[in-house]
Amino acid sequence: MTQKTSVHIKPCNIGQSEAHNQRTKEYLAHINASKIYVRQDLIPLNQSWLSEQQEQMNLQQYYDAIGRMVKEKTGRAMQTKERERVNKKTGKVIKFAGCTPLREGVVVCKEDTTMEQLKHFSDLCQQRFGITALQIHIHKDEGHYQDPQDTASWRPNYHAHIIWDWMNHNTGKSYKLDADDISTLQDLAAEALGMDRGVSKSETNKQHLERNDFIVAKQKREVEEAKAKKAELEKENKAKAQQSEALDKEIEQKQQKANRENGNAILSGLANLAGKGKYAQLEAENIEMKKQVAQIPQVVAQQVESLTSTYKEEIAKEQKRADFWLEECNKQERIYKGLLTKSKNREENLKLELQQRDQTIETMKAGLTDFLSQFTAIWQNAIKAVIQFARDTRAQFFTFSQASAVNDFLTTESHDRRSGADILITFTRPFLNMFEHEKGKVEINNVVDNFDWYNERQKLKQQEEVRNRPRFRR
Structure with missing residues (x-):
């Protein structure tokens, strides 16, 4: 089955991108394993490529150079903040997104995806949309363990990071890609990497999830599947129990019939002496039936024992798996609650600091106004x-x-x-x-x-x- 690929693009986090992609010592020392798990023994398998256009500059220096280019081409400073404008006729507020000159795309890959394939994909993007790749990093060291106690349960997350220069250096303006362009970009990725294209967002109506949110959602889905499988096994076991009960009733009925026929054997013998020729046939049938009846309890008991043993083993496995994922989900929930509490405390502290700063600024302004009046x-x-x-x-x-x-x-x-x-x-x-x-x-x-x-x-x-x-x- 052919694997599917997709490309998720967002503004480049200049402060963290290079440290994450190049696996610096500082980054590995402070990595948050609950969000990103990296196996350091697999880091040597990673690959990186840097464009000559970036020369010896880091991303921050390159970003600053773009700012100077925009100022030179347009006569204005690069607008990086979101702006709002009110239509005087309609009163409607129109929002204008800030400029994001550097963007980072995460491309889903295969284990054997090569740097040449990713360069080819980048070239196709430049020819079609004008955007220029500055860096490409293939990561084969990220993933997660389905069972932390079982090293064989490792599930790798093969992907690549592409840093794009999203600016037109002739005009000083950024390229504008609409939804159709992004859909075409997904097609180019599938073509260049020899993979199937993921289902379009317009068809699934699903929002993109960041890596840790995706893993939590997947774990919850697996827990639900385990619960469904457990319910199915219980239903199957109930049906088999009913079948066993039906067999017991059938055995009992045949035993009663045999007893009745055996009790009438004397009368049948007298009837045979009186010239009734059916006794021999009935006696033979009775003997055969007794043999079958004698064998039924043993066969049924073996079937029930085998089914019960299999059922217990399956239920134990599924219960263990369900308990593990439930505990993982509870752990993630506790982590999120802790982060939420920290975020609220940080927000309150920030508001207090801003109030104090505003008071200080107003005091300084008053003093400066008086000073300037002289x-x-x-x-x-x-x-x-x-x-x-x-x-x-x-x-x-x-x-x-x-x-x-x-x-x-x-x-x-x-x-x-x-x-x-x-x-x-x-x-x-x-x-x-x-x-x-x-x-x-x-x-x-x-x-x-x-x-x-x-x-x-x-x-x-x-x-x-x-x-x-x-x-x-x-």
């Missing part, structure tokens, strides 16, 4: 211009007046424009969140390097206004 008008105008621009979600560049305020500060209040920019960036930080501060920082540096661009932009705007101004004839 600055000159040039200082205040520059800081207000940066804050106003950074908080305006629609603004992409400084207005001319905002750029002029910043330039006046750099020219008048600072001997060195670069040092002045650093001071202005520092003083605006407490009033802005991380993304607003980064947005303001970029424009401040643009004024330092190229204030003439804002002048040219203002002149073009004024010329455009003059051209569009209505003319009156005398």
